[in-house]
Amino acid sequence: xxxxxxxxxxxxxxxxxxxxxxxxxxxxxxxxxxxxxxxxxxxxxxxxxxxxxxxxxxxxxxxxxxxxxxxxxxxxxxxxxxxxxxxxxxxxxxxxxxxxxxxxxxxxxxxxxxxxxxxxxxxxxxxxxxxxxxxxxxxxxxxxxxxxxxxxxxxxxxxxxxxxxxxxxxxxxxxxxxxxxxxxxxxxxxxxxxxxxxxxxxxxxxxxxxxxxxxxxxxxxxxxxxxxxxxxxxxxxxxxxxxxxxxxxxxxxxxxxxxxxxxxxxxxxxxxxxxxxxxxxxxxxxxxxxxxxxxxxxxxxxxxxxxxxxxxxxxxxxxxxxxxxxxxxxxxxxxxxxxx
Amino acid sequence: xxxxxxxxxxxxxxxxxxxxxxxxxxxxxxxxxxxxxxxxxxxxxxxxxxxxxxxxxxxxxxxxxxxxxxxxxxxxxxxxxxxxxxxxxxxxxxxxxxxxxxxxxxxxxxxxxxxxxxxxxxxxxxxxxxxxxxxxxxxxxxxxxxxxxxxxxxxxxxxxxxxxxxxxxxxxxxxxxxxxxxxxxxxxxxxxxxxxxxxxxxxxxxxxxxxxxxxxxxxxxxxxxxxxxxxxxxxxxxxxxxxxxxxxxxxxxxxxxxxxxxxxxxxxxxxxxxxxxxxxxxxxxxxxxxxxxxxxxxxxxxxxxxxxxxxxxxxxxxxxxxxxxxxxxxxxxxxxxxxx
DNA sequence: TGTCAACACGAAAACGTTTTCGTAGTGTCC
DNA sequence: GGACACTACGAAAACGTTTTCGTGTTGACA
Numbered sequence: 001x002x003x004x005x006x007x008x009x010x011x012x013x014x015x016x017x018x019x020x021x022x023x024x025x026x027x028x029x030x031x032x033x034x035x036x037x038x039x040x041x042x043x044x045x046x047x048x049x050x051x052x053x054x055x056x057x058x059x060x061x062x063x064x065x066x067x068x069x070x071x072x073x074x075x076x077x078x079x080x081x082x083x084x085x086x087x088x089x090x091x092x093x094x095x096x097x098x099x100x101x102x103x104x105x106x107x108x109x110x111x112x113x114x115x116x117x118x119x120x121x122x123x124x125x126x127x128x129x130x131x132x133x134x135x136x137x138x139x140x141x142x143x144x145x146x147x148x149x150x151x152x153x154x155x156x157x158x159x160x161x162x163x164x165x166x167x168x169x170x171x172x173x174x175x176x177x178x179x180x181x182x183x184x185x186x187x188x189x190x191x192x193x194x195x196x197x198x199x200x201x202x203x204x205x206x207x208x209x210x211x212x213x214x215x216x217x218x219x220x221x222x223x224x225x226x227x228x229x230x231x232x233x234x235x236x237x238x239x240x241x242x243x244x245x246x247x248x249x250x251x252x253x254x255x256x257x258x259x260x261x262x263x264x265x266x267x268x269x270x271x272x273x274x275x276x277x278x279x280x281x282x283x284x285x286x287x288x289x290x291x292x293x294x295x296x297x298x299x300x301x302x303x304x305x306x307x308x309x310x311x312x313x314x315x316x317x318x319x320x321x322x323x324x325x326x327x328x329x330x331x332x333x334x335x336x337x338x339x340x
Numbered sequence: 341x342x343x344x345x346x347x348x349x350x351x352x353x354x355x356x357x358x359x360x361x362x363x364x365x366x367x368x369x370x371x372x373x374x375x376x377x378x379x380x381x382x383x384x385x386x387x388x389x390x391x392x393x394x395x396x397x398x399x400x401x402x403x404x405x406x407x408x409x410x411x412x413x414x415x416x417x418x419x420x421x422x423x424x425x426x427x428x429x430x431x432x433x434x435x436x437x438x439x440x441x442x443x444x445x446x447x448x449x450x451x452x453x454x455x456x457x458x459x460x461x462x463x464x465x466x467x468x469x470x471x472x473x474x475x476x477x478x479x480x481x482x483x484x485x486x487x488x489x490x491x492x493x494x495x496x497x498x499x500x501x502x503x504x505x506x507x508x509x510x511x512x513x514x515x516x517x518x519x520x521x522x523x524x525x526x527x528x529x530x531x532x533x534x535x536x537x538x539x540x541x542x543x544x545x546x547x548x549x550x551x552x553x554x555x556x557x558x559x560x561x562x563x564x565x566x567x568x569x570x571x572x573x574x575x576x577x578x579x580x581x582x583x584x585x586x587x588x589x590x591x592x593x594x595x596x597x598x599x600x601x602x603x604x605x606x607x608x609x610x611x612x613x614x615x616x617x618x619x620x621x622x623x624x625x626x627x628x629x630x631x632x633x634x635x636x637x638x639x640x641x642x643x644x645x646x647x648x649x650x651x652x653x654x655x656x657x658x659x660x661x662x663x664x665x666x667x668x669x670x671x672x673x674x675x676x677x678x679x680x
Numbered sequence: 681t682g683t684c685a686a687c688a689c690g691a692a693a694a695c696g697t698t699t700t701c702g703t704a705g706t707g708t709c710c
Numbered sequence: 711g712g713a714c715a716c717t718a719c720g721a722a723a724a725c726g727t728t729t730t731c732g733t734g735t736t737g738a739c740a
Contacts, residue, residue, distance in 0.1 A: 053396045053457035054696035078413045117393035357690045394726035
């Protein structure tokens, strides 16, 4: 087991001082051509690499950004991470990922650990539990310490920081408008309970689309799923006694459960009933029928979040720059779960 | 913007020395009850948290483990990460994730960066390009520096380190044996080219199962997909002129393309033809028909890898302990793409 | 009163860098 | 020959910890 090479070792070996070695390697003009060559050659030969930890301590920055997401086993979040990584690596940052598992406590702990030097800033999508509890002390604390924070997807309005979101309401509106355009009249909604912000916003888009088209709201066509694990049964029950010609689901899974339920009822998608969902997922492309969706552009979202964060990190002057909220456009992707 | 609290600041504020503060906070018996209380109260009041970077430098360990995977937008890898994270966090480690994007160069760069102090050890699944190139200098270098390395899934046999793999060959055999048991005779194989080790091993399992059941090998029933992006077309072409009553696919995607192709030919799965695949994915559960699979227990795999790594990290004496290869058992999950 | 142990604390080194400042040695110029 | 400016390097501080060792004060005891 080779010991790691340090400046001190090089210095001793070459009989110069540590400072000389450091300067030589950084091409300082203070060092004569001769010794510079000698030191560089030696360093190269023995494959010297500076110790990042020491640099972090010295520079008081780690060149890494911390990402905290509710869960990683979720295609949408992986696309976001992918976008973050791409931009971060381009700019010489690396990325630490932690999952909160939708637990408030784990979110807090992860932030505290990463905030203690490991990370220069955060990109975060808050846990469901945090949204419920409305306890944001860990976020404000980090901000007060001067660490930039960018929130995405599930953001907290009250927190003053950069944000990247999609136009959930508008996206939902687009979806429902599409259903209306193809002639659907009785449009159901499968959403989540309201404390999940996206559920709330998408519900709002649904309502707006109806009202703009002078369609009367029928509350009985709205389902707000509470327990994800029970959603398949809930949805199947919900759909069993309603007359709908379309369903708008706030995510991929709900859409697929809906399609399954319809099939079991002997209904054909899209002939008898159209289904549209919010998602970026793999499933929607591969499912039969493939799903018409409102896409969320996760990778773009991650990329923008990373750009915002790095801008704040590199611009010391930017402290008093106002915070930005970037809205990622959603788009309709027509596939085979809606009739034409 | 509050400055971060350090030992030095506390010391100045309370008019004691840095060492006293450090000792007090760590409950050293050297410090009198009085001052200890005072210091602890102060630290708590102003929410002192030690700087991890300084600790890393001092202790020459970072308490973080680096994970390098070929791609993150892949359900299997996220389950593995999930398992790694769970175990790592339990033991007080955190996890840095980098993706190689299946590029050799990016794999090398990521390892070099993380190896310079950021990380105590590695968990790695090698990039496709690395398997092709057979250039493993970055792996041996890291090992020579005394950093433990655990490889999983796509492992390199020649490298001497801990490994976690699944019994690809046996798993494939199980799959094919199941097809034989339900009465299939003409069993096709959709695999990848051989330099991807899993493709090779699973192919071998296929061959073994056939030979053990005295079924003659028909080379024309084997497809080795080269270009992933073209796989849908390749598979559809491949299946168009063969008479099979079953297909074993080495991954989820190939299986689904096969099912689609069969449907287009007017064949029913599972009535006319059975399909079985290797995978842990979401798709297989939700697809219609849902897929009979050989599962890979990704989370278990990650957990074991993390355990192996941490064992090496915490046991200085373990240096000469022999390396282990843990084999994760695969299991057959019967669903609706195979007849009963 | 002098000796010694116990107690409570501080100084300093160390981890691996970068950077500021100081300074020997050399050469130039009048 | 003296003043001065370069040149090329080294010493030391700093980043925030932990830990080893040294030391001043106190009290007990003969």
